[in-house]
Amino acid sequence: MKWSKELRLNRVPVVVGGAMTVFALVALVWWISDTPLGIDSAVYRAGGFAVVRGESVYSPLHALPDWALELPFxxxxxxxxxxxxxxxxxxxxxxxxxxxxxxxxxxxxxxPFADRAHLPLLLLGAFALQPVWQTIGLGQVNLVLMAAVVADMVLLRDSRWRGITIGIVAAIKLIPLIFIVHLLVVRRFADAVRTLAAFLGVTAFAMVVLPGDSVRYWTSAILNAHFAATKGWVGNQSWQAFVARTMPDGTAATVVIVAFGVACAALAMWLVHRLHRAGDDRAALLVTAGCSLLISPISWTHHWVWVVPAVGYLVAKGHRGVAVAIAVLFTGWTVAVVPGGGGVERDWTLGEAIVGNAYLIVLLIAGVTCLARLSRNQDRLVAESGVTGA
Structure with a gap:
């Protein structure tokens, strides 16, 4: 009986250690056989070589392997x-x-989001989700950055260094800057200041070391032409991509994008405020992460790694059926079954549009559901206070 209990408790390191062993073996075999592996990690490496060789990071990368696409940094x-x-x-x-x-x-x-009993199974199942296996296959940093944000926001609860990690993460990939607003909304002002200071500090350090590249990035490269050319592709599941797939470019599309972005950010931060007051900071964190995916111009399917803690949260709250349905949806089939690339997304039928925008639609439904639930709870509290007063 004791042995059985210890085995259950040790399933997490078995899953983690087993996955790490498999990936290490794959990397070694692919290296020995000189087989292509990791297009995005190859771009990261080529960007590092550009720095070492004194080349411009935002010009064509000379250190990319022959098999790699000529992607920009x-x-x-x-x-x-x-x-x-x-x-x-x-x-x-x-x-x-x-x-x-x-x-x-x-x-x-x-x-922080899952029950201990469900954690091993959730960890194992996470590898079946497209944002996870695509992040791993491409050699992306999404999982590491998400873990750093969660660790800073939740696990470092009593540390005086809270906020610094998020600032550094934001200097690697700008979207986490939204968590500064989150920290302000939940009245963690010192943490917000540390986050901003860390971001500005390491960004200034990079400007000193790479002045030319820094000027080029902040004045032009940040508006990457590669992103502009592919923003309507099915692999981009942001609101801006949805508009690009459904509306012609122009003033009307810009107005729709900006108006939605402002409304989404305002509603998300209101939800964060209410959830924080209700003591559900984990749900509040997921709301901010979801908002970042919606309002970012580019939210590739591999950026949606936040679905993993979201599924864990739903299971912990007893919504297992919903969690399973979302997990199945995020295995990647929705992107695979619809026509994609070359602008064919503009010619989708209604059914194809629903399936092809599934990630975005699910997140919008989740936001509306959260708003409705908070509204019902508020009405219930008002009714109960009225009865008490009577």
Whole structure:
């Protein structure tokens, strides 16, 4: 009986360790056989080489392997400085380094949201979700950045260093800057100040080390032409992509994008405020993460890794059926079954549009559901206070 209990408790390290072992073996075999692996990690490595060689990070990357697409480096200069560490490794082992971090990152991102009993199964099932397996396959940093945000927001509850990690993460990928607003809404003013100071500090450091690239990034490269050309692709599940797929470019589309962005941000922060007052800071964190996915111009399907803690939260709250349905939806089939690329998304039928925008639609439904539930709870409290007063 005691052995059985210990086995149940040790399932998490078995899942994490098993995944890390598999990824390490894949990286080694692919390296030895000189097989292409990790297109995005190859871009990170090439950006690091550009820094080391004194080349412009935001010009065509000369260190990309022959098999890689000629993708641009789209991250801020501070990220390029960090990626210089990858120049010491072959391309496949750079992928392996990021893949090794995937399972521990999933664990740290899930732990505050999931019941301990469900954690091993949720960890194992997470690898079937498209944002996760696509992040791993591409050699992306999404899981690591999400885990860093969760650790800073939830796990470092009593640390005087809270906020600094988010600031550094935001200097690697700008979207986490939205958590500064989150911190202000929940009245964690000191944490918000530390976040902003950390972001400005490391960004200034990058400007000193890479002045030319910094000026180029903040004046032009931040508005990447590659993103502009692909914003309507089905793989982009942001609101701006939805508009690009359904409306012609022009003033009307811009107005719709901006108006929705403002309304979404305002409603999301109101929800964060209400959820924080109700003592549900985990749900509030998920709301902010969801808002960032909606209002970001580019939210590739591999950016949607926040679905993992969201599923864990739903299971912990007893909504297992909803959690399973969402997990099935996020396995990637919705993007695979509809026509995509070359602008064919503009010719979708109604059914194809519903399936092809499924990630976005599910998030919007979740937001409306949360608003309705809070409204019902408010009405109930008002009614109860009226009865008490009577």
């Amino acid at each position: 789209t991250y801020p200069p501070f990220a390029a400085l960090l990626f210089t560490a990858l120049t010491a490794l072959p391309t496949q082992l750079c992928w392996g380094l990021l893949a090794l971090a995937a399972a521990p990152s999933l664990y740290f991102a899930l732990r």
